[in-house]
Amino acid sequence: MEISAGGRLEVRITAADVGKRVSVRRLSDPGDTVEKFTDTVGVLTSWDDGVLLITRKSGESVRIPESSLVAGKVVPAAPARRRGPAASYAELAQVAARAWRPVESERLGEWELRAAGGFTRRANSVLPLGDPGMPLDEALAAVRRWYGERGLPAYVQTATGGEGTQEMLCAELERRGWVREVTAELWTGALAPVADRAEGAGVVLSRQADEAWLARYQRKGVSEVALKVLGSGPSVWFATVPGDGAPAAIGRCVVDGRWASFAAVEVDPALRRRGLATTVLAALARRALDEGASAAWLQVEEDNAGARALYAGMGFAAHHAYHHYREPAAGGGGR
Numbered sequence: 001m002e003i004s005a006g007g008r009l010e011v012r013i014t015a016a017d018v019g020k021r022v023s024v025r026r027l028s029d030p031g032d033t034v035e036k037f038t039d040t041v042g043v044l045t046s047w048d049d050g051v052l053l054i055t056r057k058s059g060e061s062v063r064i065p066e067s068s069l070v071a072g073k074v075v076p077a078a079p080a081r082r083r084g085p086a087a088s089y090a091e092l093a094q095v096a097a098r099a100w101r102p103v104e105s106e107r108l109g110e111w112e113l114r115a116a117g118g119f120t121r122r123a124n125s126v127l128p129l130g131d132p133g134m135p136l137d138e139a140l141a142a143v144r145r146w147y148g149e150r151g152l153p154a155y156v157q158t159a160t161g162g163e164g165t166q167e168m169l170c171a172e173l174e175r176r177g178w179v180r181e182v183t184a185e186l187w188t189g190a191l192a193p194v195a196d197r198a199e200g201a202g203v204v205l206s207r208q209a210d211e212a213w214l215a216r217y218q219r220k221g222v223s224e225v226a227l228k229v230l231g232s233g234p235s236v237w238f239a240t241v242p243g244d245g246a247p248a249a250i251g252r253c254v255v256d257g258r259w260a261s262f263a264a265v266e267v268d269p270a271l272r273r274r275g276l277a278t279t280v281l282a283a284l285a286r287r288a289l290d291e292g293a294s295a296a297w298l299q300v301e302e303d304n305a306g307a308r309a310l311y312a313g314m315g316f317a318a319h320h321a322y323h324h325y326r327e328p329a330a331g332g333g334g335r
Contacts, residue, residue, distance in 0.1 A: 009071035015047040017074055019168055022054065024072035026064055040064065041075065043160075045171035055170055057161030059183055059323050085188055085258075085295035089162045089320055090129060092186060092297060097127055099254035099261045101232035103225055106146065109133030113146050117225040121182060121324045125155035128169060136172055144327055154327040159186075162320030170323065177328035184301050189316035191260055191285050191296045197314060198275060200283030204240045213238050215246040216266055230264075237287055239280045243268060249276040253284035260288035262298040265307075277310060 013022050022044045028036040042056040052064040102114035102123040110130025116123035124147075132139035140156075147154040156173060159165040174180070206213070209230050214222055222230075230236075233254035241249040248271050252264040262284060267276045285296065298316065300307050 011069050011072045013044065013072040013074060018044050018047055020044055020074050021076070022072060023075045024052070024054065024064065025070050026068040027070060037070065043167035045167055046175075053171060055160060055167040057321065059158075059160040059170060059180065059321050061171065061174060085190060087188060087295070087319065089159055089164045092188070092319060093127065093129055093159065095256050095259045096122075096186065096261065096297065096299075098256055099233045099263075100229060103228050104150075108139060108142060108146075111139065111143075113143060115147070115150050115152060116229050117223065118152055119219075119223065119226040119229055121155050122157065123229050124152055125157040125324055127157055128166070137176075140173075140176065140327075147327075155181075156325045157322060158325060159320045159322045161318075165320055170325070173325045178325040179328070180323050181326050182324045183321055184299050185318045185321050186297055186299050187311055187316040188295060188297045188319045189311070189314060191289055191294050193315050194281050194296060195285035195289055196282075198279045198282040200279055200286055202241055203280055203283035204242065205283065205287060206238045206240070207236065209238050209252075210240075212242070212247055213240050213250050216240075216250045216268070217264060218266055233261075235291060237284060239284050241276055241280060243271070249280050251277075251280040251284055253288055255288045255291045255293050258292070258294050260285065260293040260296045262296060278314075281314070 009025065013024070021042065023039065023041045025037050025039050028038045040054050040056070040062050042054040042062070044052060045055050045061070046053040047066070050066045052066060054062045054064060056062060097112070100120070100122050102116040104115045106113045109132040110128075111132045112127045112129070114123055114125060114127065118124055126143055143156070144154045156178065158170050158173070160167050160170060209217070209227065219226065230252070233256065235255040237253045237255070239251040239253070240247045246268065249267040250264060251262060254261045262281060265277050265280055288296070296316070297319070298311060300311060
């Protein structure tokens with residue numbers, strides 16, 4: 001917090017700082033006899049009618065009455081991560097998009113509209129990596145028409161918490177009544193330590209998701225559209241640990257230049273905690289190293305404690321959070 005030469009806390013931010021990363025301190029409850037303070041760090045996304053809106057790294061929006069502020073300042077962008085490969089949000093967003101391609105896409109300026117018959121939000125959402133080439137309201141109307149023509153709800157994928165992420169766009173969507181339905185995190189780490197975790201013995205690698213692999217995949221009744229999405233990417237590999245009936249474990253990897261992505265790592269519930277997920281990841285990591293990759297990324301749900309512990313133990317750490325915003329209900333407007 002900013003402290004003056006006289007030892008007083010000072011508010012050194014104004015509405016002109018909208019769009020910048022700030023740190024503020026406010027009174028938790030002005031009515032308390034004993035002062036209690038709450039600190040908030042994030043991007044200042046608006047300052048209107050005496051209320052500040054700050055978007056935290058997680059994507060959570062915090063409303064703060066101007067009257068409750070006791071200190072505030074603009075702070076530098078989050079420091080560079082000290083472990084794992086360095087990467088910008090834009091680079092990772094593009095790599096992630098290439099690893100999970102839709103069956104149909106269309107450009108709207110620098111936005112990409114993606115559709116795949118409703119199979120996963122990632123393949124059926126807008127990836128906005130720049131200017132749509134028109135005012136936001138017009139762009140969102142075009143998005144809703146495009147998805148409506150395909151019988152799909154309109155989603156916009158955004159990110160927060162990293163250099164060049166989209167806190168301002170998140171705030172604008174929320175003002176217009178778009179609802180954040182899903183939040184997850186993209187984690188990155190060095191690839192070689194993953195390969196060193198296990199020998200990867202007994203893992204069968206294939207270029208296609210065969211019937212055995214699909215029998216273990218959590219999404220049942222996979223359609224032809226889903227198979228196209230699963231098989232998309234620069235260099236795709238499917239890993240299978242054979243079992244009695246369905247495989248004991250599976251995984252998917254896409255190699256794209258220096259990056260390897262891991263996804264669909266699933267283990268027979270009866271065989272968990274035996275190192276099978278680590279074995280699958282190690283086998284895929286070795287293949288990716290052979291193809292020249294050196295870094296890895298993966299996506300983790302907020303509530304998947306087991307996966308988060310596994311990946312943290314392999315040296316992965318969160319790079320940014322990403323979110324899917326769904327269009328307002330029919331007839332709904334902004335707010």
